[in-house]
Amino acid sequence: MLPFGNNLCPEVHVGQTAHQIQDCQGPGNVNRRSFHSWVKGSVNDVLIPIESYHLFDPFGHRIKHETRFDYDRIPAVVELCIQAGVELPEYPSRRRNQPIRMLGKKVIDRGGFVKDPKRKPPSPSSPLTELDTYWAHVGQFPPPSASDIPRLAQETLDAYEKVRFGVRKLMNKYSVKACGYCSEVHVGPWGHDAKLCGAFKHQWRDGKHGWQDATVDEVIPPNFVWHVQDPGGSPLRGALKRFYGKAPAVVELCTQAGAIVPVKYKPMMRLDIVVPDTDEARLVA
Ligand SMILES: [Zn+2]
Ligand SMILES: [Zn+2]
Structure with missing residues (x-):
């Protein structure tokens, strides 16, 4: 897994593939249909230096x-x-x-x-x-x-x-x-x-x-990122946003790399939620 940084907005993502949630507010976002413009992240994207x-x-x-x-x-x-x-x-x-x-x-x-x-x-x-x-x-x-x-x-x-x-x-x-x-x-x-x-x-x-x-x-800013339930699965999509959880970037990085999730982060990571595929999500009222 890699941290993805971003030179146009503060969004950071941890995963094999970057997410496809269209919520970029950075400059030129209209031309990108609000897709983020990802670059390889660094330690400073995971642990924000203060x-x-x-x-x-x-x-x-x-x-x-x-x-x-x-x-x-x-x-x-x-x-x-x-x-x-x-x-x-x-x-x-x-x-x-x-x-x-x-x-x-x-x-x-x-x-x-x-x-x-x-x-x-x-x-x-x-x-x-x-x-x-x-x-x-x-x-x-x-x-x-x-x-x-x-x-x-x-x-x-x-x-x-x-x-x-x-x-x-x-x-x-x-x-x-x-x-x-x-x-x-x-x-x-x-x-x-x-x-x-x-x-x-x-x-x-x-x-x-x-x-x-x-x-x-x-x-120590937690710098919340989306939690990726299945790091090998398809990229996170905007249509399913409400099913996804979040975690501090360090916690997400370590979890994807094999660390045990501390209990206090479990609710925010929504570990018990079954994420539907996009077609199913459309049928949910
Ligand atoms: Zn962005
Ligand atoms: Zn100030």
């Missing part, structure tokens, strides 16, 4: 539009883990031995401001280079042997569930903000002031993001 600014002190100075280039952008999950105690030499973090005193949203005592240490370029031996999905895409990893695939699928799915579980727990203690208009995420007690929001009515906000508390799905 980056945020790394902060030496999340309780320090707020990032301004003018100072945004003083900060590195790293995966939001990594930033969350750093703030929670993971030590990565390239991305130092202020560790306090006195708690921050706050009154509501106002910081009463943060232990003073400390100057950010000088930025160092990441070393090639850094664990962060393993997170560089670009290299995974261009073939850093050879394809697995057929006998290894089910095990690899199960390990991948287990890891995905473990990360989501951990992120959910950490988010109860460390605040993460998300823009209500676009996909920007900020790890820290308040947002930042980089005016880069290009979403709905951004002119009214002078490009400022609309911050609110983030959900786990905003930090």
